[in-house]
Amino acid sequence: MIQRFLCFSWIFISLAFSLTTGLEMDSIAVVSATIASFNTIEIQFNTPYEDVQIDDFSFKPRIALFALQRVDRKIRIYTEPIDLHHPLELCFRGQRFEVQPDQVLNSFYSDLPMGCTWTDDETIFRLFAPRAQRVTLGLFANLDESAALLYPMERDADGVWCVRLPGLHFGKSYAYRIDGPDGASENFAGDRWVADPYSRAVASKNEYLHRSQALIRDFSAYDWQDDAPVRIAAQDLVIYECHVRDLVAHPSAGISCEKVGVYAALIDADARGGLNHLRSLGVNAVEFLPIHEFGNLEIPFGIPVDGVTNTWNPYARNHWGYMTSYFFAPESYYASDGSMTPARISGHDGRQVEEFKDVVKALHRAGMAVILDVVYNHVAQYDQNSFKLIDKKYYFRLDEEGNYLSASGCGNDFYTERPMARRLILDSVRYWMSEYHIDGFRFDLAAMLDWQTIDEIREMARSINPDVILIAEPWGGGRYEPSTFSSRDWAAWNDQFRNGIKGQNPETGLGYIFGRWWGGDSLESLKKYLGGTLQQEGGLFQKPAHSVNYLASHDDHSLGDFIRIGSGEVAAHEPIRDLAANACLTPLQMRINKLAALILFTAQGAIMLTQGQEYGHSKVIAPTKAPDPSVGFIDHNSYNKDNETNWLNYNHAAINRELVDYYRGLIALRRQHSALRRTPRNEMIFMSGDSPMSLGVYLPRKFSGDTRDILVLMNPQRTIGARFAIPEGSWELLADDSSAGVVPLRRVSGGQIECPPLSGMILCR
Numbered sequence: 174m175i176q177r178f179l180c181f182s183w184i185f186i187s188l189a190f191s192l193t194t195g196l197e198m199d200s201i202a203v204v205s206a207t208i209a210s211f212n213t214i215e216i217q218f219n220t221p222y223e224d225v226q227i228d229d230f231s232f233k234p235r236i237a238l239f240a241l242q243r244v245d246r247k248i249r250i251y252t253e254p255i256d257l258h259h260p261l262e263l264c265f266r267g268q269r270f271e272v273q274p275d276q277v278l279n280s281f282y283s284d285l286p287m288g289c290t291w292t293d294d295e296t297i298f299r300l301f302a303p304r305a306q307r308v309t310l311g312l313f314a315n316l317d318e319s320a321a322l323l324y325p326m327e328r329d330a331d332g333v334w335c336v337r338l339p340g341l342h343f344g345k346s347y348a349y350r351i352d353g354p355d356g357a358s359e360n361f362a363g364d365r366w367v368a369d370p371y372s373r374a375v376a377s378k379n380e381y382l383h384r385s386q387a388l389i390r391d392f393s394a395y396d397w398q399d400d401a402p403v404r405i406a407a408q409d410l411v412i413y414e415c416h417v418r419d420l421v422a423h424p425s426a427g428i429s430c431e432k433v434g435v436y437a438a439l440i441d442a443d444a445r446g447g448l449n450h451l452r453s454l455g456v457n458a459v460e461f462l463p464i465h466e467f468g469n470l471e472i473p474f475g476i477p478v479d480g481v482t483n484t485w486n487p488y489a490r491n492h493w494g495y496m497t498s499y500f501f502a503p504e505s506y507y508a509s510d511g512s513m514t515p516a517r518i519s520g521h522d523g524r525q526v527e528e529f530k531d532v533v534k535a536l537h538r539a540g541m542a543v544i545l546d547v548v549y550n551h552v553a554q555y556d557q558n559s560f561k562l563i564d565k566k567y568y569f570r571l572d573e574e575g576n577y578l579s580a581s582g583c584g585n586d587f588y589t590e591r592p593m594a595r596r597l598i599l600d601s602v603r604y605w606m607s608e609y610h611i612d613g614f615r616f617d618l619a620a621m622l623d624w625q626t627i628d629e630i631r632e633m634a635r636s637i638n639p640d641v642i643l644i645a646e647p648w649g650g651g652r653y654e655p656s657t658f659s660s661r662d663w664a665a666w667n668d669q670f671r672n673g674i675k676g677q678n679p680e681t682g683l684g685y686i687f688g689r690w691w692g693g694d695s696l697e698s699l700k701k702y703l704g705g706t707l708q709q710e711g712g713l714f715q716k717p718a719h720s721v722n723y724l725a726s727h728d729d730h731s732l733g734d735f736i737r738i739g740s741g742e743v744a745a746h747e748p749i750r751d752l753a754a755n756a757c758l759t760p761l762q763m764r765i766n767k768l769a770a771l772i773l774f775t776a777q778g779a780i781m782l783t784q785g786q787e788y789g790h791s792k793v794i795a796p797t798k799a800p801d802p803s804v805g806f807i808d809h810n811s812y813n814k815d816n817e818t819n820w821l822n823y824n825h826a827a828i829n830r831e832l833v834d835y836y837r838g839l840i841a842l843r844r845q846h847s848a849l850r851r852t853p854r855n856e857m858i859f860m861s862g863d864s865p866m867s868l869g870v871y872l873p874r875k876f877s878g879d880t881r882d883i884l885v886l887m888n889p890q891r892t893i894g895a896r897f898a899i900p901e902g903s904w905e906l907l908a909d910d911s912s913a914g915v916v917p918l919r920r921v922s923g924g925q926i927e928c929p930p931l932s933g934m935i936l937c938r
Contacts, residue, residue, distance in 0.1 A: 201225070205573035206263045207275035211255055214272060216248045216263070232272070233262040258306045260356040271356055273575055278303065278567050282592040283331040287600070288371025288501075289347065289389055296338045296389070300349055300369065301593050302563050303332025307352040310336050311366060314345055316376055316386060316518060318366060332593075346376060346386035351563055358575025362562035368499065370559045370597065372466075374523035375502045379513055381470040381478075381489070383498055383556030390523045392608075400534045402612045403542040404640040405457055407664055407718035408850045410779040411840055412544065413456040414726055416493065416819065417464060417507045419784055421447045423820035436507050436528040440535040445823050452539050454787060454833075455840040458642070459536055460544040460615055462727060463494030464529065466502040466520075468553030469513065471813075474800070478555075487799040488813040493727060494546075495583070495617060495812070496553035500601040503529045513815075533610050542612035544642055545605060549598045550621035550649060554584035561585075568594055580650035581618055590623045598626060599633055606637045613642020618649030619658070619665075627661055644721055644779075655713040664779060667720045669713060670702045674772055675724045679738035680745055686769045687739050688866060688889040688931075696861070699868055704854040705777040717854070720778030724769055725786055730809045733758070733789030736765045738807070748805035749793045756825040758789045758832060761891075764910060764931045767835050768889065771908060771933035774839040775849055775870070775885045777857075787836040788826040794818050831912075838914030842907055842935060845915050848872040848879040862895030862928060864888060869897050881937040888928040895928045900938070908935035 204217040216230075227241040230250060237253040255261065261272040281303040290297050298310050305328070311321035326334040326349075348368050353361035365384075368375050372387035420426070422434035426446030432438040439447040451459060471489045472478040483489060490513075494504065505511055505520025508528055512519060533543050552558050560568040570578040570586040577585040588594055605611040614634075616622065627645075634641040647655040647665040655665045673694050676684035684691040685699060701710045705717025714720045725732035737743035740761050749755045758766060766789055773780060784790070792808040794801060795817035811818050826833055843849045849872065856876040860869040867890070872883040884904065888895035901923035909918060910932035921936060928934050 201266075203263065203265055203268055203270045206270050206272040208255055208257070208261070208272060208277045209249070209275065210277050210280070212252050214250045214252060214255075214263075216250065216265075218246045218248070221246060229265055231264045233264065234259060236261075257304045258354060260354040260359070271358060271575065273358070273571070273573070274304065274566055279590075279592055281332040282596075283329075283333045285331075285333055285335075287333075287597075288369050288373070289387065291341055294339065296340065296342050298326070298336050298338075298347065298369075300326070300334045300351075300563070301332055302334055302351055302353070303567065304564050305334065305351050305353045305361070308334040309350045311348050311350065312338070312342065312345055313347065313386060316346055316521060342389050343391055345389050347389060348386045353564065356575075358566075358571075360561055360565045362557075365557055365562060367557065367559045367562045370499065370563070371600075372499050372502050374520065374526050375466055375499055375505065376518050376521045376523075377466070377498075377505060379470065379515055379517050379519055381468070381472050381555045383468045383470070383553065383558075385466075385498070388520075388523045390526070392523075392526050395527055395530055397530070397534065397610065400537050400610055402610055402638050402640070403457075403537050403540060404638070405542050405612075405642075406640070407642065407779050408777065409844075410458050410542075410642070410781075411456045411843065412458040412460050412721070412779065412781040413451055413454070413784065414460045414462070414546075414781055415784040416462045416727070417504075418492075418815060419819045419821055420450070422815075423817060423822050425823040426821070427823070432509065434507070435509050435511060436525070436532050437509050439532050446821060448535060448539060450821075450823070450826075451541065454837055455844065456782075457540060457844070458542040458544055458612070460546060460781070462546050463497060463548055463617075464504045464507065464545060465494070465497045465547065466499040466504050467491065467494045468496040468498050468556040468558075469506055470555075472555050486813050487801045488797070488815075489799075490813045490815055491553075492815045492819065493812045495548050496556075497548045498553045498556055498558060500547075500549070500597065501604055530609060537610065542642065543610075544613040544615055544644070545611055546615045546617060547601075548617040549589065549601075550587055550618045551581045551583040551585050552587065560587075567591055581621055586621060586650070589621075589626045595623075595626045595629065598622075599629055602630055602634055603637065606634060606641070612638070613644065615644040615646065617646055619645035620647055620652040620654045621649040624657075624661070627658070627663070631662060656708060659708070659714040659716075659719040662719075664719045664721050665713070666726075666781075667702075667706055667713065667722050667778065669706055670720065670722045670776065671724055673698055673702050675732065675735060675769060676739060679730060679735045683739050685866070685889055686736075686765050686772070688891060690866075696866070696868055700857075700859050700870075703772075703776050703870060704857055707854055709854075714778075717777035718779065721781050722773060722776045722778045723781040723783070724773055726781070726783050728810075730807070731783070731790045731792050732769065732786050733762075733766070734791050734807050734809075736762050736769070736789070737791065740765060743807070745807065749791075749807065750805075752793060753828070755793060756789075756791055756822070757828050761931075762789065763829075763832060766832050767910060768887065768931060768933050770832075770836055770839055771885075771913070771935065772887060774843045775933075775935065777850060777852060777854070780843070782836070785821050785826075787833050788829040789832055790821065790825070792818050835913050838908065838912060841915050842913060846879050846881060846883055846937065848874055848877040848881070848883040851877040851879075853877075860897060862886070862888060862897045864890050864893045864895040866890065867895030867897070867928065869899070871900065884936040884938070885933065886926070886928040886936075887933040889931060891931050894930055897926055897928060899923050899926055899936070902938045904936040904938050906934065906936050908933065
């Protein structure tokens with residue numbers, strides 16, 4: 174009996190072990206399969222394995238397998254040369270898996286000129302498409318796709334397709350058709366026309382697909398006259414961040430009707446807005462929100478498109494421009510013939526090129542550098558984007574199944590490490606500097622660009638202009654890298670300054686100007702921010718020139734609205750009933766705005782203010798045809814509104830002229846007194862007042878090259894004045910709670926001085 178029990182037990186145990194082992198073998202699954210080189214496939218498994226053999230693998234189409242190498246949970250299979258122009262499927266124990274091209278794509282590179290170029294007697298078209306099976310050039314005489322002349326292109330060993338046509342073809346346009354491997358994760362253009370990613374100007378249809386053709390135009394005849402880059406040291410910058418249309422679209426801008434909201438309006442000599450407003454402020458740099466040709470339109474609101482329904486954007490618009498389509502072409506909507514009329518062609522004659530050059534030239538003549546906000550980390554989401562239709566697997570970061578990754582939060586992430594993607598970014602930066610005389614760039618979500626690309630941008634750009642302005646938005650994709658950018662000699666937005674001085678949000682996260690400390694800040698934090706937020710004090714930057722100090726940008730609430738809500742005088746979640754009353758700053762809001770401005774303009778580092786900050790611009794959502802239930806509420810994310818929500822209202826600027834004049838005076842003060850921007854951190858002498866949170870800073874002239882000693886006092890308390898003991902001598906008061914400027918308000922003797930509640934003071938000796 175015992176023997177029988179043991180026998181059955183042994184059989185049961187053996188059977189259980191066999192079943193368990195079988196289950197374990199069946200549970201081995203392929204996680205990913207990639208082509209690592211032209212004769213190597215790497216396969217990643219979900220679990221360690223023991224008995225996987227080369228005979229377990231086969232591929233469709235069939236390829237010869239020569240050897241197998243085990244590396245942890247990976248298997249490397251060496252094969253005969255792999256043809257990348259056809260899809261490759263892996264078969265493993267009943268599983269089928271699409272093999273994705275990966276590192277093998279990095280082996281393609283070419284230095285040949287891309288796009289459309291010409292000699293005296295021929296026109297050359299080149300397109301990089303390494304996995305394409307066939308590429309056809311379509312040449313159009315008048316943008317009519319049905320009348321295209323078709324020319325097959327030939328591919329070289331580096332993945333570049335080319336065709337040479339006799340003669341010059343100015344006045345025509347062109348696009349490509351691209352056939353490539355089939356497969357569930359592929360997206361080649363097929364019978365769709367694709368504009369050249371190197372297009373210098375495009376004509377685009379006003380629709381969310383943004384179907385475009387590249388224009389063949391010779392823009393070399395543009396007369397730059399004696400124009401040259403405006404060379405300004407980083408610590409001397411006073412940057413005005415703005416949007417082309419917002420500056421000159423409101424009726425109060427004083428633009429003639431045929432110029433409203435376009436490039437030409439910016440430099441209208443008779444206008445109240447645009448260049449005249451910027452000149453009156455005294456800023457020395459203008460940073461334009463993206464003007465690379467971008468996807469203006471999203472998919473229609475509430476209507477399913479390819480399985481996606483737009484429930485988030487009732488305007489179906491991208492107003493700010495952070496959905497780039499073409500990295501070399503200026504936005505055609507801002508041309509003098511631009512419009513958003515549905516189905517109309519925008520940019521048909523390329524006038525946007527010369528009109529934007531006119532803007533750059535005019536700003537340079539006014540002594541202002543031109544900075545472009547550029548987006549190289551992702552492209553437009555819903556358009557027929559050339560990169561997606563040429564080869565998405567080359568240009569984008571994808572998951573194991575070939576789906577777009579979206580760490581950017583914008584639907585797709587550009588694969589900047591790819592050699593020809595990196596070259597395209599470098600070519601784009603070089604082109605805007607050489608062809609448009611651009612002085613600098615602000616890189617959107619710059620932490621999503623790889624470090625080699627970042628370094629090569631710096632070296633290339635400085636070889637053209639040693640004083641080029643390079644500014645990173647130093648986060649993106651879950652990364653926060655201001656210190657790393659500083660170590661690579663880039664400037665970056667200083668969000669620590671922003672949050673410490675203003676606060677993180679206007680309801681529960683107020684900062685210094687409200688008499689609060691944000692996130693564990695203290696007087697020591699304030700000293701750090703005023704000195705450039707240096708790493709030696711636990712900050713972000715190796716030198717003050719790397720710190721771009723700002724209180725607000727296009728993102729989130731305007732500074733004016735942040736202060737309206739943070740002061741407790743405006744409710745964030747209630748509609749505004751009286752626009753004029755809301756626009757007019759109350760005495761409390763005026764004092765907070767002035768204190769914020771004074772702190773901003775007395776900090777070491779570059780300075781940036783955003784459009785309308787100088788008059789407390791309020792982004793109240795304007796009535797439109799869009800079904801937006803938030804009309805009348807204050808907006809904190811106005812990316813989609815090409816209307817009075819964003820447009821600068823110069824009548825409101827007149828209402829708050831006191832604040833505009835205050836900004837104008839602070840800018841003049843900063844530009845006249847180098848101590849405010851060039852005092853070394855170890856030579857700044859701090860002093861405390863006799864009320865909580867009050868702070869003074871003494872800036873001796875001998876360390877900054879100034880002709881005067883400067884003293885800055887600040888007091889964020891609403892009801893308590895702060896008395897300071899100041900050095901002996903005769904001091905001139907240049908700024909207080911009423912006004913600011915280079916003309917002294919009065920003289921003050923050394924000893925003691927009181928800084929009134931919720932105010933700041935600037936004195937010079």
